[in-house]
Amino acid sequence: MFLGNLESLKYFLPELAITATILLLVAAHVASKNRRSAAPALLSLAGVGASLLLVGLLPGGPGTSLFEGMVALDGFAVFFKALTALATIVVVAMSMDSAELKDKSQAEYYIFLLSVLLGMFLLAAATDIVMLYLSLELVSIPSYLLAGYLKGRARSTEASMKYVVYGATASGVMIYGFSLLFGLTGTTHIGEIGRGLALGKATLPMFLAAAMVTVGFGYKIAAVPFHMWSPDVYEGAPTPVTAFLSVGPKAAGFAVLVRFFYTVFATPDAAAGMWKFSSVDWPLLFAVLSAVTMTVGNLVAINQKNVKRLLAYSSIAHAGYMLMGFVLLTPVGLRAILFYLVVYLFMNLGAFYVVILVANGTRSEEISDYSGLGSRAPFAAVALSVFLFALTGIPPFSGFIGKVYLFAEVINRGVYWLAVVAALNSVVSLYYYARIVKVMFLEDPRESAVLPVPAFPRAMLCLLVLPTLVLGVYWEPVIRVAADSVKLLAF
């Protein structure tokens, strides 16, 4: 059931709200002479907040396709829209606190941020490869600009440049894959592509297309071997942007990965939820991708001296953990990915928030400069420890519950070796996360001056610590929403 263009508009209010905010930002930027005022940040907070509210009000019925089949309005899309909007709100708050961005022109930054958000909304909902590609570029191109926002700094420019080159390559490969799919089926709608592929028996081009499309999506979620850009980009970009890239586009990447493969390659009776086209051993392929991603991420993270780089590798490792839920393409596994993304949002953004606050005071992101943070800024240090232990996956923090769900599905379906690899990886990750905690609390401070943490960031940190702790003991509503969202994934 496709809705026409005009009828679709009333279901498109969140996206319209973001677009209107972008245009308002442009107008406000032209009108105002003060380029450093906080007005753009507040305006974007209001815009994204309104959009989040509208997302919450929208009914996400299954099977409703908007704009002649370009985007779907289903529970899955609504889930990811809420997730990415929430991440953006936190990132806007972070950006207001960041000293790096203080003396930069503000309006453009928020214009790019909101453009990426619009792209993520559309990417999570796209059901047509034309729309899918366009929204992927809408996520990517403003991200390149955000990564290079600190124009004077060579590292930031380098980050932007690397991001562009890798991004362009990944897009090109992905488009080639799409062209094969279009050639095989003669349609751009992913539901019809799935039905068309089921009729034919062309294994090689189908496999090739799937592999090439995975390159494009794998680049967005920073899965090994498409991760090469991420450490440099994460280190060079302004820290709020790094936090944003490690959560927002990664979540949107998972959304499009799941929607695309689930629609095209899963058997229609989703209760069994298995891969069709058994001529290719899909579970093994993605299990290897997952295992390699988490192992490389964790092993390289051990030696990092820079917190942002360490978190970059850790976010690669987390992409690997989340891919565990994707291996068997079952609704239960996908539900685990969605739940983990919620948990990951709070703990990862929280960790980056503390990194920003510390960098505001010390002008440094080296781990050695975190020595004695426990006495200099006890609140921030304790918060960071909570986030790091949650990232490790230690009970009672929420990261543990997220991992339990991811492990459970893999074990239930008998892929034991992957569960063992993931467990070993968690142990490795404990080492480098705990090392930061050790530096903060057990080493003597180099300076004794107290690092001030103002009231607003303090409140924001509380808001991020709270879900990280609460979801570790009472997670039932979130997992139910995640399960419903997967169930409502429209074909």
Add this chain to the structure above:
Amino acid sequence: MTGPADLIFYFVAALTVASAILVATLPNIIYSAVALLFSFAGVAGLYVFVSADFLAATQVLVYVGGILILILFAVFLSNRISTVKISNPVHFNWQAALLCLALFGVLSYTAVSTKFPVKPGLSYQPTTAEIGELLMTRYLLPFEVASVLLLAALIGAALLSRPEGEKERSADMEEPK
């Protein structure tokens, strides 16, 4: 398989591929840009052969007329013009060559061996009206979203080229008296 049309097709295809190879291998970026011109023009020719007249015209206007000129200007205006000779260093890397050859083998085997469903009876009709209608009906949303993307890219380009520092900026902003 033979006929004047086929001969022209093979000529255009060869031109496209050969100049694309030159783009990657020529040591001087100016030469590369000129080779790119022929590659772009060749692609426009290929579009003509599949009856995509609008696409062919767009290819000429946007890529040959716009992007290429921009690339040339960027090269001419960049301040390292004196070292332009080494601007496109070619290192022959046998691992990369092997990988590319393997990929080429797989892709071309796929293209040849797969029975793609072909729409029968290619007719050379103008496509512009149909594309216009589709852009306003089925593909309206992508069409509109593209405008947001272009707006962001435009602002980004302005931001990148704007001089840093307060002095230039205020001079920039001053209104003519």
